[in-house]
Amino acid sequence: MSPSLVAAGVFSHKKYGENYHALALVAPGIGAQVEPGQFINVSCGPNRDFILRRPFSIFRVHEQGSAPSTIEIVFDLRGPGTRQLAAMHIHDKIDVMGPLGVGFSIPQRKAKCLLVGGGVGAAPLFFLGDRLRKDGHRIDVVLGARNADHLLNAMDLRRMASVCNLTTEDGSAGARGRVTDVLADTMDGCGTEVVYACGPDPMLAAVARICMEKKVFVQVAVEELMACGYGVCMTCVMPLRERRSKGASAGRSVVYARTCTEGPVFNGAQVIWSSGHEHVAQDQSELSLGGGAVRAGLQPEAGAGHGPPGN
Amino acid sequence: MSPSLVAAGVFSHKKYGENYHALALVAPGIGAQVEPGQFINVSCGPNRDFILRRPFSIFRVHEQGSAPSTIEIVFDLRGPGTRQLAAMHIHDKIDVMGPLGVGFSIPQRKAKCLLVGGGVGAAPLFFLGDRLRKDGHRIDVVLGARNADHLLNAMDLRRMASVCNLTTEDGSAGARGRVTDVLADTMDGCGTEVVYACGPDPMLAAVARICMEKKVFVQVAVEELMACGYGVCMTCVMPLRERRSKGASAGRSVVYARTCTEGPVFNGAQVIWSSGHEHVAQDQSELSLGGGAVRAGLQPEAGAGHGPPGN
Amino acid sequence: MTPDLAVTLAGLRLANPVLAASGTFGAGREAAAFLDLKALGGVIVKSMTLTPWSGKPTPRMCETPSGMLNAIGIQNKGVEHFLAEDLPWLSAQDATVVASIAGNSVDEFVKVAHRIEAANTSLAAVELNISCPNLEDRNHIFAHSASATAEVVRSVKAVLRSKPVFAKLSPNVTSIPLIAESALEAGADGLSLINTVFGMAVDVSTRRPKLAGGMGGLSGPAIRPIAVRAVHEVHRLWPHVPIIGQGGVQTATDALELIMAGASAVAVGTANFVDPGACPKVAGGIRDYMAAGGVGDVAELVGCLKLEG
Amino acid sequence: MTPDLAVTLAGLRLANPVLAASGTFGAGREAAAFLDLKALGGVIVKSMTLTPWSGKPTPRMCETPSGMLNAIGIQNKGVEHFLAEDLPWLSAQDATVVASIAGNSVDEFVKVAHRIEAANTSLAAVELNISCPNLEDRNHIFAHSASATAEVVRSVKAVLRSKPVFAKLSPNVTSIPLIAESALEAGADGLSLINTVFGMAVDVSTRRPKLAGGMGGLSGPAIRPIAVRAVHEVHRLWPHVPIIGQGGVQTATDALELIMAGASAVAVGTANFVDPGACPKVAGGIRDYMAAGGVGDVAELVGCLKLEG
Ligand SMILES: Cc1cc2nc3c(=O)[nH]c(=O)nc-3n(C[C@H](O)[C@H](O)[C@H](O)COP(=O)(O)OP(=O)(O)OC[C@H]3O[C@@H](n4cnc5c(N)ncnc54)[C@H](O)[C@@H]3O)c2cc1C
Ligand SMILES: Cc1cc2nc3c(=O)[nH]c(=O)nc-3n(C[C@H](O)[C@H](O)[C@H](O)COP(=O)(O)OP(=O)(O)OC[C@H]3O[C@@H](n4cnc5c(N)ncnc54)[C@H](O)[C@@H]3O)c2cc1C
């Protein structure tokens, strides 16, 4: 379904624990068609500090009988945009663009699915879990966070999961540690065939590595900075390994794919994870040259990657 | 009294007719000391469209027994700042700077005072009228506006005035026309000795001219664009004729005086009124030369007054 | 009287004076979900290069007060992809299309221009994005040098004879009129003013630049006063040169500022990110302004700024 | 550990690195109603000229997104008034005072410098506001020319031997480092970066510029990315040259952006209009940042920006 701009109404505003706000929105046309892993791009109201929309994953979709389904997003307070959203009341109007992006692919045959989430990044797993269960797949869960307070709505996941392992960095709930500490064992114990992961990039990178070692298909939903959210600005790109078969450029190559339209869900095995600020250099060198990244780095008067700006 | 920054509380929010909002503010330290003709500079809240404060005259001061006096401002909706103020509720906090500027001078001996106001610009006349009456002066009033709806709270002025003449441009109240159409007759009829005028510049210019012809002392409160309101930026200046007695620069000269600190009340006979966009040229030529206004106008590559910007 | 919004700039005919700016509208495909591309004066597509460019590493953008910084590095699929895939699709939508060319050498510009000329398409005009580093001149930006600007324009004009060519100038220079003069002398049919303003932002918690590339280009409402000034400076010297004004346009009022300063058309950039339908809304607002003021032809407003008292 | 906020820039000793910018704080008298001037790192007073200047006609300012345009025309009462009235008063407040000199010819700069040197006061330093039109060079702005910049700096340094001199550069040039280089070669002890960005705004209802002077100088948060970029560009070439960063500072985070990019001190301009107490608040926020991060000396933060991954 192609995206549209909708004046959505706030249907409910809940809090999960200390940290998370959930807004359910009546967004005609969006609720009925959205897929797990897709997102919406939200205008948070006039503000001096920013001009752009803010992207949020679909956390859940609620069927409302004959009325349009409501979509729910969940978020933590980061900056001015989420602060403004947190001040929204029932019946307020929010300008929403969506549904956006390509969601998770659902197994064609019954499969044992493992959902892996970190912090508020776990949001899309709830909608995904609902869908997988409806389609009859087995679901297991590994959910992690800083502490018990930041475990996003673990109750709901526990209800849908056969196995649900929690981790917290401070040990305040579940095992002390990170999701990746329990991931391999959970996969082995559950006989996992497909992994779905959402959360911060370093977590996704580690999950993808473990899955690749185990040769288990892994889909990751990434969060990149987005200026437009619908594919025109090229700010949100992720470097992906691609296999090309055509002519001269055949063989392995690297492309920058748009997270907002070609993602946010990617095959975890294709993503080239950044190490710190910039992407792994040996992979970068396979990017086709241009006025941008790579060449500028070779110029003596500009530090690597710090060439003259180019739009 | 020197100005201060105060977190004022909204005490009441009234409307006068369709067009005017009045906010009474508990502004500790300001209410007790402010003089008629002074103003406050108000932060209207965060907004993308502007960063500066907005200046408003003191409309009235209300004694509250032993509690701090409240100050009241009245305004019409012009742009984003006044729109935000109009959305204020009781108990909201507003960041206020004040009291600012030099107010009206009050006659030393009993005098027949005429208050002349146009539109919402009449605001400071209410506070001034209260003071003059308390001091035992006779008050007459000429109040004008576009139409009956824009006559600012005429009732109150009528109560304090011996003679109160109203004018509207469409004739919907009082005489059809402008305040200046009835000014000379009112002055003659009342034997006016001092005139106090506030309103738009063209009205003030006409009032000042009539008073000068009649050799009646006239004080005008002007409204100029202000960046700071407390004397540091030099944006708010008015050209004044000055008589200097000292040395080389003796004789008639023109100075740009700061409306926010040397005004907003000026001797109407001293102000050089602008004709349209720029000030009258022959007066300008008496300004001391500098990189700014006048010389740049002589440069062929820049239109008059359109030289390179200078801070 | 229905106001006439049609304008012609050096042979570039637009149904209304509001285009989408290069790099903020892709090649129109994604925005077409939200609006009919015919409602735009025109689409200036993302700058294209001779070969595909991958662009800069991420993060590529950050927000700043009333604006944003970007350092995309002209990620695009190259001129062949444009001619084979994007242009036929755009033509099928009846969109008015302006190509934007970028390159790291004069030769690259010329080769792209050559391909465009040879393809002999329905393309309405060409914009030269000369805010690129010139690898043959120690990475200096073409648009920062009068001679490099002239060389690109002259060389492109020599091969691209069938389309009007607009040189898109950078505001990051001491004298925009000086660069404009050399672009015009070299044969530019019109000018696009302005590209982004160089800037930088720092994340004080990580002590790193917010953009992986360090510096970036500032766009959005914050730069509108700079764009209005640039258009005014150029228009008062060459009142007959058609200018596509751009920089910070969000509303019809913003567009009218540029038009009154001397732009015959405007391009909307960053505002498309927030609202893909921004261009027709701006055009509608201009129509309303004209209707309210009894202005029959938008050309009456171009450069109508009154400077004297 | 109490963080140490004191800094020294080429002999200019400041109790903390936050000064008030020239033209936004008068000579401190009005702001003294709101705060103790000793709480500021220093006060850079409104630019002074040889004789009193009356400035430009009104309107002299308008607001723009996250910024404002001004065209004051350096209205000031002249150097004699400063030396006789303002400086003694400021000294009595124990304020650290930086004088700012402006002029329309090299000779005017020199004469003011001469008066300052002759007065032999407690003045801490001098800033040269060379964003003025040079009447001897067809109204070109001094700071837009490397040679004019050098000439002003060299001539002033020849007479003003007892105080550090900071050249305040304009961002409206193709290469700020090029101008910086010539200022430094001519003997500038440090640099102030940046003055306002040239811009313009139009009132579409009257079809006139919003400023009587047409163009004006853009200041405020909108220009902060431009200031950060300018400081970074100069600092990476001359890491030992002290820089007073300015442009869009409202908060400690803003100041830290400039400091990390390479400024040894910052000046707060437009933000003073909204809050005369902005400078000490910014300094307090820097102290908090240092305390939270265990930074003992603010000098550790100067230019600490990490560029590589
Ligand atoms: C496809 C997608 C889906 C997302 N889904 C959710 C969600 O379901 N719930 C949720 O809480 N957040 C989600 N995010 C992140 C969310 O968009 C940011 O939290 C939000 O934009 C912050 O806005 P702000 O104005 O409050 O903070 P800002 O001041 O804009 O940012 C504060 C901090 O958050 C970081 N940040 C800002 N935007 C993003 C981003 N797009 N991705 C990652 N980090 C960012 C900034 O770098 C900064 O450090 C999603 C992001 C993307 C791209
Ligand atoms: C000393 C002084 C006292 C004032 N007292 C009052 C008062 O008691 N009641 C009242 O309603 N208004 C008063 N004003 C004007 C008031 O400050 C403006 O109406 C207000 O700033 C507009 O803000 P805004 O954001 O709503 O509109 P903006 O978008 O800022 O402006 C809308 C329109 O109003 C004009 N305007 C803005 N500021 C001023 C100004 N300072 N003076 C004149 N015109 C301006 C603008 O040029 C523009 O055309 C006073 C102004 C001054 C200088």
Ligand SMILES: Cc1cc2nc3c(=O)[nH]c(=O)nc-3n(C[C@H](O)[C@H](O)[C@H](O)COP(=O)(O)O)c2cc1C
């Ligand atoms: C993300 C982004 C990408 C851009 N890419 C290009 C480009 O490829 N070619 C070009 O000429 N200009 C490019 N620009 C500049 C815009 O076309 C426009 O000139 C500039 O952003 C100012 O307009 P605005 O303030 O309305 O955005 C880009 C701007 C942005 C924000």
Ligand SMILES: Cc1cc2nc3c(=O)[nH]c(=O)nc-3n(C[C@H](O)[C@H](O)[C@H](O)COP(=O)(O)O)c2cc1C
């Ligand atoms: C109203 C106004 C007047 C100014 N006057 C001067 C001046 O006289 N001399 C000078 O060097 N800079 C002057 N400036 C520039 C400031 O000192 C400062 O460099 C600039 O405004 C950028 O900082 P900001 O964004 O914090 O305001 C002035 C700025 C403004 C806004």
Ligand code: FES
């Ligand atoms: S956010 Fe603009 S292309 Fe993805």
Ligand code: FES
């Ligand atoms: S408003 Fe700043 S000096 Fe008057």
